[in-house]
Amino acid sequence: MKNIFAKIATMTATSAALTVAIAAGANNPAQAIDFKFDWLGNAGYSASGSFSYDETTAPTIISESGSGATNFLQSLNVSFSDPSNNPLGTYNTVTAGVSESDFFAFNFDTSTQSLFGSLNVGGGTGVIGEYFFSGTVGDSLFLRQDVDQQGTSITLDQNSGSIHVYQIPEPASVLGLLVFGVLGVGSTLKKKQASC
Template sequence: MTHLFTKTAISIVTITTLGLAIAITTNDLAHAAEFNFNWEGNTGYSAKGSFNYDTTTAPSVISESGLGATKNLQSLSISFFDPLNTLINSFTPVLSGVSNYGFLRFNFNSTKEQIFGPFDIGKDDELPGDTWLNNNLALINEGFSKEVLAKEFGFNNRNPAGTKQILDLSDNSVKVSKVPEGSIIIGLLAVCSLAFNLKQKFNPKFKI
């Protein structure tokens, strides 16, 4: 009897904890905006990623650069693929509002839902396997106009010797799509439902 009571108590705590987690996450998501983005080069290399920020504090134009605490971005991730769509590498340049990528350049117009201007996302510690996507706008110096410099994006990688190589180039823009606000919540509810069903399977006498 004691064993059954303990299992029941644990089950109730587990379900309650999941419910609270969903409630808290739902509240956070009510003020969050999440977007996916993708880019494809002329020879088939591609990059895909996502980012999010708090809509209650972010301005209409979000600009981030360098290391340390970000102004608005909460997270930013990117994955790189070869022409056969095989994953080359994945990085998370921004995590929990902190950038770990010194060359970071990111600009986003939330009104137009467009990425624009200087762009440099990935990882480059001059180590083998480092990969990043950038454009020449990140190299603008005083005295040079945007029209003079090429706007092409470069898919960059460091080979096993650590030497930089440009694997692909393209003038293709980085395309952005907004993630539906309810999709993450639905996923969390599904996880909670699964947990509840498992509890009932292994403890049929458990009821809420």
């Protein structure tokens, strides 16, 4: 009997936590939407990263460039790896709505959820040897390494401009999975009680 009361108490606590989470989401209409992107060059170098923006205020086309406060982008980071999957560097190109790179370029269509046009992310903060990822989506994208901070760089890899962008599951989806899990626990308890 104690075991049943403990399970009921656990279910009640979980339900209460879910109710609080749903209420908090309803009271906060600003909703950050997160995306990831992956790129693979012809020689096996790769780039992967993520970016976010507030979907309640963003226009259909988000275009950002240069250093300073961004218009809509809240964050953007990118990591680079060599063909053996050894990390080359990670860069927070945009943090809390501010770009640190003079060379930053980013264009995203929120309706098609795709990058387009000029792209330049990664380094750009004045450190010799930093990596950066640039070019034109759908044409040519390059992974380069700065040599002297005077405009000289070496190309490590490139591809035909192909880059994969995908949305990270929304908080509502995760919440739905939690609710589904609670319902599953309740169903299991009912089955156990029926068999006793």
